[in-house]
Amino acid sequence: MGYQLNFAWLPQYWPILVEGVGITAYLTAVGAVLGCLLGVFCAWTRALGPLWARPFVAGYVELIRNTPFMIQLFFIFYGLPSLGVQMDALQAATLAMVVNLGAYSCEIIRAGIQATPRGQFEAGASLAMTPVQTFIHVVLIPALQKIWPALSSQIVIVMLGSAVVSQIAAEDLSYAANFIQSRNFRAFETYIVSTLIYLMLSIGLRQILSGVGMALFPRRKALR
Amino acid sequence: MIEFTLWDILRNLLLAARWTILLSLVSFIGGGIVGLLVMFMRISANKAVSTLARGYIELFQGTPLLMQLFLAFFGLALLGLAIPAWAAAGVALVLWTASFLAEIWRGCVEAIAKGQWEASASLGMSRIEQLRHVILPQATRIAIPPTVGFSVQVVKGTALTSIIGFVELTKAGTAVTNATFQPFLVYGLVALIYFALCWPLSKSSQILERKFNVAHNHH
Secondary structure, three states: OOOOOOOOOHHHHHHHHHHHHOOOOOOOHHHHHHHHHHHHHHHHHHHHHOOOHHHHHHHHHHHHOOOHHHHHHHHHHHHHHHHOOOOOOOHHHHHHHHHHHHHHHHHHHHHHHEEEEEHHEEEEHHHHOOHHHHHHHHHHHHHHHHHHHHHHHHHHHHHHHHHHHHOOOOHHHHHHHHHHHHOOOOOOHHHHHHHHHHHHHHHHHHHHHHHHHHHHOOHHHHOO | OOOOOOOHHHHHHHHHHHHHHHHHHHHHHHHHHHHHHHHHHHHOOHHHHHHHHHHHHHHHHOOOOHHHHHHHHHHHHHHOOOOOOOHHHHHHHHHHHHHHHHHHHHHHHHHOOOHEEEHHHHHHOOHHHHHHHHHHHHHHHHHHHHHHHHHHHHHHHHHHOOOOOOOOOEEEHHHHHHHOOHHHHHHHHHHHHHHHHHHHHHHHHHHHHHHHHHHHHHO
C-alpha cells in the first residue's frame, strides 16, 4: 500500500482541461437549445399536430428513450456514413445530443401542453388570435413555465451524459481526462479532478437554468 | 476472411446481451439495497446523517456515470485489489443506482400525509414501527411505477461499462462491427436489442402508474 496521491501534474495540463470544458459547454448549449426546439415541435405534433404524423413522433420518442445514448452516438458516427451521411466527431456528438434531448423534452413539454384546459384555446380564438399565436402565447409559454424544473433536470442529465462523446474522439472534458491520464500515468487523480469539474458544471448549469427560468417567465415569481 | 451471416451477428449479440441483463439485475438489486439504506439516512431526524446522505446523492447524481466507472476501475486498483472490469462496473453501477433510487423513494415517503406520522405516533409507535407498519406500506405502492421506470436507466447505464472493458452488448457490438465492417446493421441490431429489453419496462411503468392513479382517485 502507501500510494501517494499526486497532483503536481495539474498546472501543466490545466489548459487542456479548460479546453475540454469549453467543448462540453458548447455541446450542452447547442444540444439544449436545438434539442428543446425539436422537443417543442415534436410535442406540438404529438398533442395537436396532424394525425398521420403522430405515430412517427411517438416511434421516434420511444426508440430514443429506450436505447442508450452511446448506441445512438455510435449509430450516427459509424453507421450513417454507410448511407453517405458523413460528419466529424463534434458534429456527430452535437446531432446525437439534439436527437436525444429532443425525445426526452418532447415528453416533458407534451405533459405541460396537455395540462392546458380546452377553454384556453377557445379563449385565444375568441380574442382573434391565429392558431399559431394561440399556441405560442396561450399554450406553449404557460406549459414551459410549468415543466421548467423537469426540463432543467433533463438538460443537466444530458450534459453529464455527454461525457460519452469522448468515445468517438470528440474532444470534450472526458476526452481531455483520458488524454492527460495517458500522459501522466496518474489515472485516479486525473479522473478525480475531472469528476469534480463535472460536479461544478452540473451545479453551475442548474443555477444558470433557474436564472433563465426566472428571466423567461417573470410571472413565475408573482405566482409563488 | 470469414463471412458473417446475419444469424452469426445476431447470435453473438444475443449471447453478449446475457451479460447486459445480468449486470442490470445485479446493479438494480444491489442499488436497491444501498438505496434503501441511503433513503433511511436521508429521512433521518439526525441532521448530520441526513446531510451525509444528501451529499452522497448530490455527488452521484451530479457527476457522469462514466467518470464514476473510471474512478471505481482505477481507484479500487490503487487499493491493491486486482479488480476485473465486471467488478468495477458492478460497484460503480450499484452506487449510481442507489443515489437515484434513494431520491425517488424519499419522494414517495414524503408524499405520505403528515397526519399519518402523527396518528401513528399518537398510538405510541416508535419511529421504526411507524415506518414499518404505517408509512412504508403506503409509500411502496406509489414507489413501484417510478422504480420500474428507473430500471430502464439502469439497463441503458450498463452500456457505459463497455468503455472500461466489460464485454456486454455494446462491447460485443463494437467487436462485431470491427469484424464485419457493417456498423449500420450491427449498431442498428444492438439498438433493437436494447429497445426489446427496455421498452417492456417503460410500458409497464406507464401502465402501473395509470392503474395506481385510478385506485388513488377512488379513495
